[in-house]
Amino acid sequence: MDVQEAVAEGQASVDNGEVKRDGRKQFSMGPGDILEGKLIYDGSVHADGRVEGEVRVTGNIDVATGANVKALLEGANVSLKGQVEGMVTARDKLTLGKNARLSGDIQVRRLQIDDGATLNGHVRMGDFEHQASGQ
């Protein structure tokens, strides 16, 4: 709760209790938060803390530096800075930051891997219009 308020003050606007960023909803987690299960969300997700299960969003997924994620991730733009174990699908672009550690297969349209990132998995690159849109 505190984290969401902080985000709202910093860069987002609060509209009917929803945190919005760039006109889209954002599901924002803090370092101490835990999400277990399946999340299908019409907006973007900022993942921090611990996430286990499955996260499919229409917007972007952003995994913070200290986050520990064991989940299937699917989003338009996916940016990883923390530790992720699981399959990742980026309908547009996947970015692995310098501290990212990803174990899992990835499917992307565009890929950027910064020096220092660790990747173990199979990379498939190409256009895939249909399968991702079904959420």
Add this chain to the structure above:
Amino acid sequence: MSTRRPGSRLATPVPAENGANGQPNSIVLGPNDRLVGQLYIEGDLRVTGTVDGTLEATGDIEIAGAGKVNGDVTAYNRLTVGSDASLIAGDVRVARLTVQDGATFSGKVSMGKPARKAEPKAPEPQPQPQVEPVVEPVVAEAAVVAAREPTKKGKRR
């Protein structure tokens, strides 16, 4: 004739010096160059041309410009794939990996420190002498036992 050596026009007189001066080797495949097959290099490799085959380098591999590589790639240090470059691989084994936005990249990526073939302090010589003496006496004894047994155990009646 006397002042100009025939090889002086060559841009890279590097290969002959590989390892001799302790300096790492370096190979550049230009935009018009093409390699089909296998390349193992103790040093760095820069590809801006086309490669169909397997690449292995003890140093860095850089696929830059409009370079295209189809095949397995092993870099003991760093692999860099430039924004206009392409790597379509089966297996990619590297210690460090950089893929620039816009690059074409696919394959099975394995990262971490690979077991280096060219390690100077390889502990391999030690086990070998230990193994061989152990094997030989066992074989010899077995042969002796095998030779004795038929004579002692001639119990087929």
